[in-house]
Amino acid sequence: MFDNLTDKLQRAFKHLRGQGTLTEENIQEALSEIRVALLEADVNLNVVKELIEHIRSKAVGSEVLTALSPSEQVIKIVRDELIALLGKDTARFKFAPQPPTVILMAGLQGSGKTTTSGKLAAWLKKGGHRPILVSVDVYRPAAREQLKVVATSIGAKIYEGKTNNEEPGPKLVERLAQEARREARNFGFDTLIVDTAGRLHIDEDLMGEMEQLKKLLNPQEILFVADAMTGQDAVNSAQEFHSRLGLTGVVLTKMDGDARGGAALSIRNVTGQPIKFIGVGEKPDAFEPFHPDRIVGRILGMGDMMSLIEKAEEKLDRKKSEEFAKKALLGDGFTLEDFRDQLKQIKKLGSMESIMKMMPSVGPFAGMQQAAKNVDEKQFTRLEAIISSMTPYERAHHDIISGSRRKRIAAGSGTSVQDVNQLLRQYAQMAKMFKQMGKGGGLAKAMMRGGLGGLGLGGRQKFGR
Numbered sequence: 001m002f003d004n005l006t007d008k009l010q011r012a013f014k015h016l017r018g019q020g021t022l023t024e025e026n027i028q029e030a031l032s033e034i035r036v037a038l039l040e041a042d043v044n045l046n047v048v049k050e051l052i053e054h055i056r057s058k059a060v061g062s063e064v065l066t067a068l069s070p071s072e073q074v075i076k077i078v079r080d081e082l083i084a085l086l087g088k089d090t091a092r093f094k095f096a097p098q099p100p101t102v103i104l105m106a107g108l109q110g111s112g113k114t115t116t117s118g119k120l121a122a123w124l125k126k127g128g129h130r131p132i133l134v135s136v137d138v139y140r141p142a143a144r145e146q147l148k149v150v151a152t153s154i155g156a157k158i159y160e161g162k163t164n165n166e167e168p169g170p171k172l173v174e175r176l177a178q179e180a181r182r183e184a185r186n187f188g189f190d191t192l193i194v195d196t197a198g199r200l201h202i203d204e205d206l207m208g209e210m211e212q213l214k215k216l217l218n219p220q221e222i223l224f225v226a227d228a229m230t231g232q233d234a235v236n237s238a239q240e241f242h243s244r245l246g247l248t249g250v251v252l253t254k255m256d257g258d259a260r261g262g263a264a265l266s267i268r269n270v271t272g273q274p275i276k277f278i279g280v281g282e283k284p285d286a287f288e289p290f291h292p293d294r295i296v297g298r299i300l301g302m303g304d305m306m307s308l309i310e311k312a313e314e315k316l317d318r319k320k321s322e323e324f325a326k327k328a329l330l331g332d333g334f335t336l337e338d339f340r341d342q343l344k345q346i347k348k349l350g351s352m353e354s355i356m357k358m359m360p361s362v363g364p365f366a367g368m369q370q371a372a373k374n375v376d377e378k379q380f381t382r383l384e385a386i387i388s389s390m391t392p393y394e395r396a397h398h399d400i401i402s403g404s405r406r407k408r409i410a411a412g413s414g415t416s417v418q419d420v421n422q423l424l425r426q427y428a429q430m431a432k433m434f435k436q437m438g439k440g441g442g443l444a445k446a447m448m449r450g451g452l453g454g455l456g457l458g459g460r461q462k463f464g465r
Contacts, residue, residue, distance in 0.1 A: 005299060006299055008036070009034060009300060015030060027060055027074065028056075031056055035048060035052050038262075038265070044265075046270075047270070050269070051085055054084075058081075059073075079300055082299065083296050085268070086290075087268050088292060091274035091275070093221070093276065094221055095220065099185075099191070100184040101191045101221070102181065102194065102217045102221075103194065103219060103221045104196065104221070104222045104223070105223055106223065106225065106241055106245060107198055107225035108199060109200050111227045111230075112279060113225045114195050116251055116253055119284055120251075121156040122156065122284045122285060122287070123287055124191055129190050130188060130189045131157070131189065131191040131192070131193055132156070132187075132191070132193070133147055134158065134177065134193070135158075136173045136194060137195060138172050140198075143197070144160070147195050159179065159183045159184075161176045173213065196213065197209065207241075210244070210245055211245065221249060223247070223248065224237075224238050224249070224250050224251070224271075225250075225253060226250060226263060227252075227253050228254050228255050234252075234263045235263055235266045235267050238267055238273075239270050239271055242272070249275070249277075250267055250268070250271070250276065252267070252275055252278045252279065254279060255279060255280050264278075274290070276289065277289055335395055335396050336387050336390065337392070337395040337396065339427055340383075343383055344384070346380065347380055382413070383423055385413040386410075386419065388413070389408075398424060401420075406420045
């Protein structure tokens with residue numbers, strides 16, 4: 001999402017780094033570039049003015065101008081001010097002292113409210129909670145059925161309730177909400193997520209219904225779900241909802257899209273309420289707490305290694321990884337079976353591009369994100385198919401794979417003999433690399449050779465059909 005903003009800020013910082021000393025004049029020039037970058041990213045004008053003024057007041061101080069590395073001081077000031085803009089600390093999620101905790105989901109139609117309700121339930125389940133969902137959108141055809149599908153996909157409980165052919169309106173909405181809370185209490189669900197009706201635009205009927213639900217349920221959280229792709233429209237809508245309902249937080253959806261990022265940088269300042277979660281994909285687990293410092297790290301090209309580590313800890317099988325490392329570095333080497341297992345592990349982390357976006361994009365890491373865009377992700381699947389077409393004995397003893405066997409493997413995997421040969425060469429190179437690493441000799445060179453190129457993934461070269 002922040003690619004364009006990151007590129008423009010990097011250009012401003014590069015100009016600063018080129019200065020032997022900093023003066024108020026060249027700081028002002030850099031601030032002008034930063035201002036334009038923020039405005040082009042669709043950040044709210046008042047927010048930009050306030051942010052630039054804060055940066056200017058600190059950047060022209062004598063401590064910065066006389067520092068040994070003044071450009072780094074300015075970058076640190078920009079980083080600190082962006083973190084302050086986004087809320088400094090990760091916002092805490094409120095739970096009721098006596099369950100159930102009630103979460104009211106608010107937002108306009110099309111913002112992703114129903115899907116987000118399901119993702120939030122999945123996140124709570126992962127944390128050991130027992131959520132139950134209810135839809136009180138009695139107006140939109142199939143809205144309640146949509147939430148049921150979402151709940152089923154994540155294995156969460158849903159209270160469906162019966163409408164009894166009752167006319168859609170506030171009375172039916174309130175009855176379903178009350179029944180769902182009673183269901184949560186009676187059956188030990190500690191969290192009730194209420195998916196409310198949306199509109200294409202804010203109107204008095206919608207706000208009146210939301211105000212009644214708030215009064216009826218006394219929710220611990222009122223989360224406004226905003227589509228980050230809509231930019232300042234999302235910010236304006238959040239401001240109106242907050243003035244009527246008193247939001248406790250915001251969830252930004254579609255943060256993996258190509259929007260300019262202005263909503264993320266504006267919405268807290270305008271509403272005064274923190275961004276608590278972000279949606280980063282379509283899958284139920286593509287949902288994460290919002291960490292201001294990590295987002296700023298991505299914006300400034302510093303990466304987000306903590307999120308990458310957490311993702312690896314969650315997705316990867318540690319035991320398998322340790323066994324692979326032990327075999328590869330200390331034992332007799334790893335087999336093609338082990339190689340296939342590692343390919344499956346890598347795929348669990350997502351696309352190579354998404355992984356590289358969490359890596360720094362400056363210094364020695366510059367260019368890695370761009371290189372990742374040239375990776376042919378389908379090649380992982382093809383490599384797996386080739387190895388799966390081998391017999392268990394062939395996977396354990398690759399040296400027996402003769403020409404006739406290679407033809408059979410190619411036919412079974414829908415690839416060519418050349419593809420099989422390429423895989424075997426890559427495997428032999430990796431085995432040799434790990435052997436060098438295990439001996440402790442030539443470690444740096446071995447690791448360099450074992451990057452993307454070590455897997456033959458350095459470009460979109462043709463592989464198979």
